Amino acid sequence: MAFAGLMNGGVQPRRLLGKAEAQDLSVARLPWILGLMALWALAILLRLVWIQIISHERYHQRAQHQHITHVPVPAIRGEVRDRRGISLALSTKAESLFCTPTSFYPDFKSGPGEADTTWGEPDRKAAEKVALALAPIVERAPRSIVEKLLRKKPFVYIERQLPPEKSGAIKALKLDGVDFLPESKRQYPRGSLACQILGFTNIDGIGQLGIERTFDEQLSGKGGELIAPKDAKGRLLILEENFSKIPINGTTLQLTLDATIQHIVEQALEEGVNTYHPLTAYAVVVDPGTGEILAMAGTPTFDPNFPVSKKFRNRSESEFSAADKEEFKRELERQKAARKVHPIEDAYEPGSTMKIFTAAFALEERKVRLGEKINCEGGKWKFSKDLTITDTHHHGLLSFEEVLWQSSNVGAAKIGLRLDPAVHYQYLRKFGFGEPTGLNFPGETSGRLIAPDRWSRTTQPTACYGYGLSTSPLQILMAGCVLANGGRLMQPYLVQRVYNDQGAMVQEYKPKVRGQVISEETSTMMREALKGVITQGTAKRAQLDGGVEAFGKTGTARKIIGGKYDPKRHYASFMGFFPRG
Numbered sequence: 001m002a003f004a005g006l007m008n009g010g011v012q013p014r015r016l017l018g019k020a021e022a023q024d025l026s027v028a029r030l031p032w033i034l035g036l037m038a039l040w041a042l043a044i045l046l047r048l049v050w051i052q053i054i055s056h057e058r059y060h061q062r063a064q065h066q067h068i069t070h071v072p073v074p075a076i077r078g079e080v081r082d083r084r085g086i087s088l089a090l091s092t093k094a095e096s097l098f099c100t101p102t103s104f105y106p107d108f109k110s111g112p113g114e115a116d117t118t119w120g121e122p123d124r125k126a127a128e129k130v131a132l133a134l135a136p137i138v139e140r141a142p143r144s145i146v147e148k149l150l151r152k153k154p155f156v157y158i159e160r161q162l163p164p165e166k167s168g169a170i171k172a173l174k175l176d177g178v179d180f181l182p183e184s185k186r187q188y189p190r191g192s193l194a195c196q197i198l199g200f201t202n203i204d205g206i207g208q209l210g211i212e213r214t215f216d217e218q219l220s221g222k223g224g225e226l227i228a229p230k231d232a233k234g235r236l237l238i239l240e241e242n243f244s245k246i247p248i249n250g251t252t253l254q255l256t257l258d259a260t261i262q263h264i265v266e267q268a269l270e271e272g273v274n275t276y277h278p279l280t281a282y283a284v285v286v287d288p289g290t291g292e293i294l295a296m297a298g299t300p301t302f303d304p305n306f307p308v309s310k311k312f313r314n315r316s317e318s319e320f321s322a323a324d325k326e327e328f329k330r331e332l333e334r335q336k337a338a339r340k341v342h343p344i345e346d347a348y349e350p351g352s353t354m355k356i357f358t359a360a361f362a363l364e365e366r367k368v369r370l371g372e373k374i375n376c377e378g379g380k381w382k383f384s385k386d387l388t389i390t391d392t393h394h395h396g397l398l399s400f401e402e403v404l405w406q407s408s409n410v411g412a413a414k415i416g417l418r419l420d421p422a423v424h425y426q427y428l429r430k431f432g433f434g435e436p437t438g439l440n441f442p443g444e445t446s447g448r449l450i451a452p453d454r455w456s457r458t459t460q461p462t463a464c465y466g467y468g469l470s471t472s473p474l475q476i477l478m479a480g481c482v483l484a485n486g487g488r489l490m491q492p493y494l495v496q497r498v499y500n501d502q503g504a505m506v507q508e509y510k511p512k513v514r515g516q517v518i519s520e521e522t523s524t525m526m527r528e529a530l531k532g533v534i535t536q537g538t539a540k541r542a543q544l545d546g547g548v549e550a551f552g553k554t555g556t557a558r559k560i561i562g563g564k565y566d567p568k569r570h571y572a573s574f575m576g577f578f579p580r581g
Contacts, residue, residue, distance in 0.1 A: 029580055077201070078186060078434075085089075088194060088255070095164075095167045097178060098156060098181055099179075101149055111146045122148070130176070131149060171203055186201045209542050213332055213442055214440065261294050262389055269282070273299050283343070284296045288481035291512040296344075341443060344473075345445055347470040354466030355407065355466065356553045358415060358416040359400070374403055376397055400415070404532070404537070405537030407553075407554060417460060422452050433447060439492045447475055474492060481495060483526045484523075490513060527551055528551075549578070555572070
């Protein structure tokens with residue numbers, strides 16, 4: 001009873017903790033605290049959504065920039081072979097020495113971007129120590145190596161495509177801050193053979209001349225990309241199998257060239273140069289029936305394995321002395337001369353080789369007949385007050401064939417003038433003069449052939465014996481093939497087949513006829529007529545052993561020096577054809 005009364009009386013129970021006002025205040029603030037905590041959690045959640053989802057790519061790229069570098073890896077360049085499968089150009093495995101300059105910056109700190117990266121001061125002594133160790137092996141001045149080691153870039157090449165003995169010597173040194181990247185090196189196992197046709201590549205494997213340049217896209221393939229992780233100091237950790245993009249190797253080209261014929265031609269040119277000392281000499285061998293180029297050569301030559309002499313290799317011009325600069329200038333001139341593809345790039349007045357085409361035009365148009373006598377005026381014919389045509393010999397009456405055998409300018413002019421100028425011009429065009437041959441080779445000339453409405457009174461007679469127009473050696477040879485193959489103008493070509501890196505043929509080039517320009521009958525008559533040039537005429541020294549029949553035509557044209565024809569300087573040429581055994 002007493003206890004129950006106490007509980008229900010007017011006495012308030014005593015609070016156990018704090019003052020009444022303080023505890024009430026805490027209870028009142030609790031919703032606000034919980035609300036702020038909820039807002040903070042929501043803000044964190046939204047920030048995570050922003051970072052992880054909305055801005056994921058941007059932050060991912062920043063992280064990649066700080067920890068990963070993508071190193072380009074070139075594809076292996078395709079091989080170049082002759083028609084029999086002999087390798088003329090191929091790529092072999094090599095290693096390139098590179099450095100990570102960040103290794104020589106003790107205070108280097110990588111930021112999200114280049115602007116946020118801190119390099120600090122370099123450890124020059126460490127760089128100089130490495131440079132002194134490398135210099136005798138890579139054959140470079142130590143100061144040039146130091147400059148590369150301290151260049152403010154994540155990746156710098158020191159030396160490209162080192163031979164195995166040099167890369168092995170460097171690896172044995174176990175130097176900090178340098179490493180090797182696998183690459184391929186272009187090699188030409190036959191040395192200078194067909195050098196102007198093959199061309200060469202630069203250090204990055206890009207074609208600079210000839211086939212290497214013309215077919216650069218097919219040969220080079222598609223480069224890949226290597227993922228290279230970086231450590232805390234920004235040093236690259238090359239993992240050879242860690243590709244982000246697999247390289248696709250280049251295709252292999254099988255050429256129409258025959259390495260054996262090419263070697264014989266180059267040897268003959270060398271002998272000719274040593275005997276007669278011309279400024280330059282060149283030759284082309286073509287299959288008249290297909291247009292395939294079997295050999296093409298010119299002098300001087302060069303070794304595409306070493307397009308620059310050893311003295312100037314791996315050196316910048318800033319390192320040259322005054323004497324070195326003069327020598328380097330001469331070296332560049334020598335290179336320019338050696339790299340010129342004369343049979344394609346040179347344009348010259350052909351001289352007497354043009355007479356065979358004049359004769360063919362007239363035969364085709366029935367303006368002359370075999371055996372017909374032509375009055376060669378004793379070797380001197382005053383055509384007009386502006387032109388007197390002369391021969392080297394005092395010929396009187398010569399047959400049509402003898403005009404060709406004895407190479408009479410007077411006779412050729414008289415035969416050609418029977419043609420209407422417009423018809424004469426159209427035949428010249430049909431035979432391919434005045435336009436490219438279609439070979440699609442860098443630097444090819446079209447020659448020069450002016451339209452008949454611009455001809456002077458002397459243009460047609462002089463064109464009959466090879467003056468007043470210009471042509472390339474390849475152009476005139478392809479025109480000569482018309483007489484050898486039954487009257488068809490063929491397009492020359494240098495590539496037979498293209499293979500992928502698995503050896504499967506992906507493309508084949510076939511002979512292409514540009515046009516039937518004369519009849520088979522005229523072609524046959526011209527072949528028979530021109531046999532006498534070798535047996536009885538101006539090319540007796542071109543007779544072949546074993547009674548093999550051949551035909552051809554010699555040519556001599558004076559050079560223009562100072563705007564005038566120089567009687568002592570000339571182009572000498574010969575175009576000949578024989579059965580292929």
